[in-house]
Structures are given as structure tokens and as C-alpha cells.
Amino acid sequence: MTSYASPTVVGLSDQDPRELGEYRVAGRLGDGGMGSVYLAEGPTGLVAIKLIKPHLAHDPEFMRRFRREVAAARKVSRWCTAPVLDAQLDDAPLWLVTEYVPGLDLGRHVKEHGPLTGAAGESLAVGVAVALAAIHQAGIVHRDLKPGNVLLSPLGPRVIDFGISRALDTEQTTRSGQMMGTPGYMAPELFSGQVDPAADIFAWGCVVGAATSTTAPGRSPFAADNMMQAFHRVMQEEPDLDGVEPALRDLVRAALARDPAARPTAEELVAKLSGPGTEAAEIARTLRLRVGYGETVALPPASAAPPSRRLRDLATGAGAGVVAVGLVAAAVAGIQALPPAVPKPPDVLYEEDFGNDKSGWYNSGSSSLTTDRGYTGDGRYTMAEDYSNNSHWATAPVNAVLPEQALISVKMDLSQSKDSWNGVFCEYSKTDEDKDDLAYLLEVRENGYAKIVKVAGTGWTDLTPDLRIPGFDQKNTLLRVECARGSGEVRVALWAGEELIAERVDHEVAAATGPPRFGLYMEAGKDSKSRAFYDDFAISRLP
Template sequence: MNTIGGYVLRRELGRGGMGVVHLAATPTGGLAAVKVIHPQLARDPAFRRRFDREVAAARRVARFCTAPVLDAGVEDGVAYLVTEYVRGPDLAQAVREQGPLTGANLEALAVGIATALHAIHGAGVIHRDLKPSNVLLSPLGPRVIDFGIAQLVDTQTLASQAILGTPAFMAPEQVRGEPLTPAADVYAWGGVIAFAGTGRLPFGGGSPSEVLYRIVNDGPNLDGLDESVRAVVEGAMAKDPARRPSAQRLLDELVGGRPTPATASQAVERAWAVGGGGPAGGGGGPAVPGEPTVLGEPAVAGGPAALREPVVLGERDVAGEPAALGGPAGGGGSVGAGEPTRSGAVTSRRRRWPWVAGAAVLVAVLVGGWVLYAGLGAPASSYHADFAESWAVGVSNGGRTELDGGVYLLTANPGWRLWKSAPFSEGSAGGVVISSRMRLEGGSGEFGVWCRGDADTGDRYEFAVTASGEASITKRRGGRGVVLHGPVRMRKSADNRVVAQCAQRGGRVVLSMWLNEKPVGEATDAEDPYGPGATGVHAAPDAATPVRVGFRSFEARPMEG
């Protein structure tokens, strides 16, 4: 079978008790993970009923720190389940190859998995098989997979539960064959964090029966686990399910205050992406040459309207606008830059993306929707803006820039590309990660962020989205644009969040883009690539009327070399 449900199966990723997982090309040209259920299961009417019920529940799970279910169906008697494809090692592999996690790395992992459980339980789903191999380490944080899937097979007997659940991380009530509640997942969370922080199974090794006996009768071995999470893990692994905290309570205890999944997810993303390597600072990870990485982008920034953008403490106070980035027409001066719009040749390249799982800091307190970083280990060159100051405002040939209640408004004139620099320049040789929330306020055209800008030449890499939802990565040189990737048709949205990564990989630059939780793709520039430089935002109309874009946040953080 090469195709199912319109998904072209490219290669096998793994096998399990219910079927085979494939890397597949989606009908729109992206990548996904497709689990093809064993035909003998799919022929069972009872299984088909459970399949429909559990898939419907899984699709209600919010995307926070999960690899969400995208599609499901039955074709020619074969059932299949489609989820986002996450490139990166699983937690078991990461610990095996790089050793236990400590400090902020472990804290970020704990918050990320707890956030995923909050989303899963909020949809009325119980994971039932949370374990290290079901936690993938993506460049943007941990992603929990396979939630609710164990329910698809009859779990009325202890034997079947022991097969579907992993004995080392099963809750005592699951071992006894009792009805399960979300508290069983919280118990498994404690075991997973204990394993991540010590490198040991919480109840040791041996035969499944020996491990199951210890789970019911003994306490977990938490020797060597960081004190920052040990008390929370102990509470989560209480024998009595009624004494365990909920997923929300886990977040409360880990980060303080009353965080929502949105704010907690943002905190994990910020901490996770600051470093440039794996959990132990390694970087790299398994990659498949010639394939782009498709990742589940963390939660859409902002969350409920009442929540404000995070404030980062302990950063270097970078003041002042960098030198104006003028295009060949010079229409910018000290208030920014504008240049006549031109088009260039279109090329498209795809390369592998490295996985990044280095959390440099997560000492976070979330109170009233604010995320406060204590700054332990945070790089001094990270930058966060709500546009209250330090961004150029004024009028130029290219258009107008102004501040309106903390929103940075760019109005680009017809025939011009208006681009403004942030009070942040990329100083790290490793690269930079940029993110911004934006809304099209009027007109039509493209808008987004850019990196590696040069004040003298106007050269830069742009990451743009259009009003119709098309996204692209472009290399600008002397005012001309060469499209390196795209345009890719994405889902149209009034509010957009663009995340861009400009990574140095030897003598080439790898450019990666996400839009509204979804991967756009990547491009590699090996032909006279740009070095570290300025960052910023841009807008350009595609009609005879101006385009007006409101940027609501802008963040930039360096990647380690």
C-alpha cells in the first residue's frame, strides 16, 4: 500500500501493537505521521466504534505541547490515523544518548508535558500510556503523542492493560485493572520526569510482573532527582489517585500562579529554544537527508484576550534604532527603510532541519497572565518588545510607521516595501529565532519578519505571509527578491503568528518558518549566504492601494553556535 486517504506513504517510522506508523506526504505537499491500523483490528465492528469515538475525542485536544490528530478514516477496510509529524528524538532516546536532564532543561520538560496533559484531559481524553517514547523533543519543545490510542483496544483485563500500558510507568490502579481517571496520567507524568531526571526507571528493571508488584507495593526511587521538581513528582506518584494533583495543579506548583495552557506553552517555547543543542547541549539529533522537518508549532501566542504578552527580566537593555536599512532608492532615513518592490527568480530547496531541545531557562512565575523570567542562565542578548519604545516612527517615501496602544503599525505605499529594524542585532554565530504576532488592518499584500539584515546593502532574509494565507521565504539582495521556498498555501487567518529561524550550519544558512502552529518549510542558502545582522518586520502591498499591518509583538533570541 503506497497511498491511503490521499496520503502518500514514504517510509516506515515504527511498528506497534495496533499497526505501522509511516512518514507520509499530505495532499497539500506537507508531511504527516500516518498510523495504519492492522487490518484484523479494523475489521472488528467493536473496534471501529471505539476508533470513531476516540478519534473524535482526540481531535478535540488543543495543540498545546501535543502532536495533534489531523485526520482519520477507513479506506478499503483499513483504518488510519494522521497526526502532525514531529522531527526529533523521543525522550527515551535523548536520555539514553545524552544522559539525564537537569535544571532548567528538566523544568521545561516537566512544564511542557504537564501542559500537554492539561490539554488532553480538557478534551475528556485519558492518555493511558504516557511514557518517554511517547514524548518527542521538537525544536520548539516537548510534544506528547499517541494520547487516547490505548483505549482503542479492549483493556478490560490486566494482561491487555499491561501490554498496552508500559509497566514501568503504569499507575497502581491501572495495574489492578481498576477504572482509570486522569490521575493515572499524572502518575505516569511523575514517572516520566523521574526517568528524565535520573536516567533510571522509577521502579527498577526485571520482569514485568516484578515491576508491577513494586508499583503497587513500593515507592519510586527518586534518588538524585533535582529538588526543583522532586516534591511535585512525589505528589504526582501518590498511591491513592485522590491525593494526586490535577494537570492544572501540576502547572500551578511548577511555575506558580494560575497559568493557562497558552501561557505555559509560551513559557516552555521561550525556554526551550534559547539553547542550540539537545537536552545536554548536543544539537543535531537524527535527521533524514533531503526531508524537511514538520513540527507542531506551539500554541498560538496570546491566549485569552485578557492575557498580556510575556515580559522578560534580566535582559540587556538594548536601546536605539540600528542604522537605517536603506534600499537602493534610499526611502527610509532614520525612521526606517523603504524600497521599490521588485520580483526575482523563484527557486525552491528543501533540507533537513536540526532538532533543538536546549532549554536555557525556565524559572517562570505566571501571575495574572504575565510570564516573568528570573533570568537564570538567560542570554543577555535575548530581546522582547511590545513596541512601547525604541522602534522608529515617522513618514518616508515607503510609507508610515506609528505606535497605537502598543501596536506597531506599518502602512506601506504602493510600489514600496517598508521594512523596519528592531533594536536587536544577531550577535551569535549560531543563528537567531524570531517570532511576531501581526494582523492585516487594511489593504492587501505580504508582511512578516526578517533576519540577517545589512544596513549598507539592504540584504536580508524575509519570512512573509499574505492576506490569502500564502507563506514564503525570500532572499533579498539589492532590492530584488529570490524566493527560496514557497509560496505555500496555509490556512487563512485574521491574526497571524510567524516564527522564523535563521541557523548557521557551517558555510550555509538554514531558514525555517512556522505560521500559526503549522510548519511552512525550510530553505538552505549556500550561495554567498548572509552573516549575522539586524532583524525586524516588513510589509508590502500587492495593489494600487497601501497595505496596513499591525505588529503586536516581536521577539528575538540567539541560537548557540
């Protein structure tokens, strides 16, 4: 049996619900464009619940689209999907329940265990095609099929997050001006706004190619780092099919035709993979994908008090499961949970006590307790909201190559902070001037809450909710942050004092192409006159 690392489950904060209808909420699995995703226990066992953000519930146009998409999703046959089980759509709070699917997502499986070859690759191909047939028969176009939206369950691959995200299209396009979709898996016609089932067939070809390739496992035949590169590749280049499972290569090539009309339908894919006249329902009943599975998740008894942090008893079994609802705003997944204790780094690479105001940090003027950004003159550093800017970055002036795995620490005095987030940033942009390429903010607020934020291009996404810091001291907060970049992922974790508050692993890190940079960050409300003080900043190497 193959064992997998279990997903990270964050403990419930004071603002999280303990019950939603007849479902007992056990822990938070993530946050997306529509709301937060929770692991819960219901009458039939474990489920995933997406709790809709309150402001969306008061948007009539969003609610109209959302109810329509939920109704359509309920019509999808259960074959190879994670079905909608329940929903509360009329009374606040609004929530949606889907089946909990045990197993890793396809992208993570390929990353950790290699490509699916031979019979496993063919089973994956037919299973995803069967799921698309069921989705299309219900009148739904998925529009974001990718390895992260395919779960490898014991009963074969399950396609998740179909249809529901359509309710966000208008709002996200209007607010960000960005196109919905994942570079490397988008059909050419999606770039001009044409949406039909053929786009999902193109994505099927990319998914199967990425999952079965022995020369470039996990990489789409049209692998791209951004929308512009993706557009160029699908319009001008041929797909890279070297190493793709030979028995599937010709069918994958047909699915990747630039002309939507030249691609096979989902039903035709099923017929070509399984033989003429084969019923999709019969395939779904007999399909198995033997890639190995671990233990199931065991919930604590109902009388147990809600934990203050992550539910470690939900993450003890290998392969504890993956939530069956895709996260719209950020594809965030968990890896093996960190121990609660702060890591003990073997050596300190950089230390700054701010006693020397010529040590290289940005200084907006003469050193004083009232400077906008710079040395205070009493052995600290300060940043404050001013008339021209309510946010500041201060990069540590380290004259050395920083490690891929680092622990950053700083002491903060937030007694003069008002409506302000203050902390550390980890940046992986190409240059120091291009901060919005990719950065993570690990922040603390003066009211005793902390959170992790991802900055990618023009998109700012909360990777965690606001989490309460136990024993918070405004004047003396020791913040310690782990930032670790690996192959295709970045892990960030935040400790306040000795308490692990939150950790996240981000797999959407194509923009993380620059050297690591670390420093201080603050953001305050306009005209808040907020100020934060920093001391004893250090960067250490982690093993």
C-alpha cells in the first residue's frame, strides 16, 4: 500500500462556525473566491462544506447564477465526480455540501510518485472522460479541468469543482480584469471568450499528457507560466507529447486540435478507449485505479471542545484525504504537517538590531521615532502610514545568496498600530522591483489576530482566515516565519512566540522564479496614523 502525506487542517478560530445545519464542523481546509471550505461530519459521514462569504449572499446577480449552477451540478450523475449532497441557498448563512473524496489530487500524486503508465494511465484517461461525459450531459462545461481538480479515489479518478465556479465569473472578471482558467490547460477558444464542451476535451488532453509523460511528468503538453505565454503556445506551437503513454498519444493529440470541431466529444473518447457501444455508467461501476491509498480520517467525539489550532488528529493517517471542492482563488494544498515547535536552525545567516542607522535598510530621512520608514535612533526600525502611502516594504539588505528554506524572526511593538497588518514578507519575484510577481505576507494585527496572504500579480489572496494569537502582547510580539521553496511548491508557516498559528503549502508557484528575498511589511487603513516598531530581525538557514 502506498502511503501519502495528509492534508493540513487548520483549527477553528473564534469566527468559524461549529455547526452548519446537521453537520458538525471539524476544521478548516482552505479558503476560496466564494468562501471557506471546512471538513465536517454529517449523517452519512465526512463531507466538505463551502461556506459562502456574506457579501456574496447579498448580491442578487451572484445568487441567481449560483443557484442556477448548484441546480445544474445536482443533475450530474455520480459517475467519477464528487456530487453535491446538500445546500442551504435561501437563509443565511449560505453553504454547499459535497461528498468527501479520500485520495490525493492527480498533480500531487505525479509529483510524489511519478507518472501513471500502462493500465493505470489508461484507467485515468477513461475515468476522466467518463466524468466529462456526465458533466456535459448535465449541460455544464467545467472550464478549469487540471490535475488539481482530479482526485485519485479508491473507486477511480473523480473530477471536482465543475460548474460551481461559473457563478464567480462576472465578479472576478470585473474586479481583476483577469481571465478565468489555468495556463497550460486552456483551449485556444477560451482566450476569445468562447466556452463549450470542446474546451474541456482540450483540457483532458493536457491532463492525460501531464499525468502519463515519462519525460516530463506533471507538465502539460502546453506548459506555460502565465496567460501570455499560454496564448502564444496554444496558438503557435505544437504540443510536447514526448514521453506520453504510447497507447494514448494519438487520442491526446486529437483532443489538442486547435479547431474545437476537430476534437472528439467526451462520449467519443469513452468509446475509443473502451470499445464501441460501451456505456459510461458501466465503466464507472467497474473502474478501479490502483495507485495505493492510506487510512481514513477519524473525527474527535462530538463532545470534544473545538481545538484552538490545527486538528492534528485529523492529519495522523497517511492519505487522510483531499477536500472535494476546488479552491477558486488559490490552489492551496497541504503537505506533511510541521511539528508545533519552532524549528531549530543550525546557523544564523543575518542579524540586525537596528542600532546602527548606516546598516543598509531603507531610511526615508533622519533617524527618529516619527520617520515614515527607517531607523528610530533608539535601536529599532519603524514604518507608518503617511499621506502618500498606507503600505510599506523594507527588504533586508543581505549581501549573500539566501537559502531556499529559511526561518525569519522579528520582534514587533504594535502598541501604536491602528487598523494595521504588520509582519514579514517572503518574496520570489524576478527582481526586487517586481514584488507583485509572487510574495507571501505573514502578518499580525494589533487586535491579536494573524494571517497569511499571497500576492501574485494583481491578485491578493488570504491563504488563511484571521487566526487568534493566544496570550497576545501588543508591545512584545515575537514573530517567526518559515519560508521554504521546493520543486513546484512554496511552504509558509507562522509562529507567534512558541505557538504555531498557521501553515500553508502553495502549488501555484509558476511565478516563483527569482531569488529568495525577505523583509518587513506593513499595511494600514487610510488616515489611520498607524505605526509599527521592529527589532532583532534575523534570517537563519533551515536544514
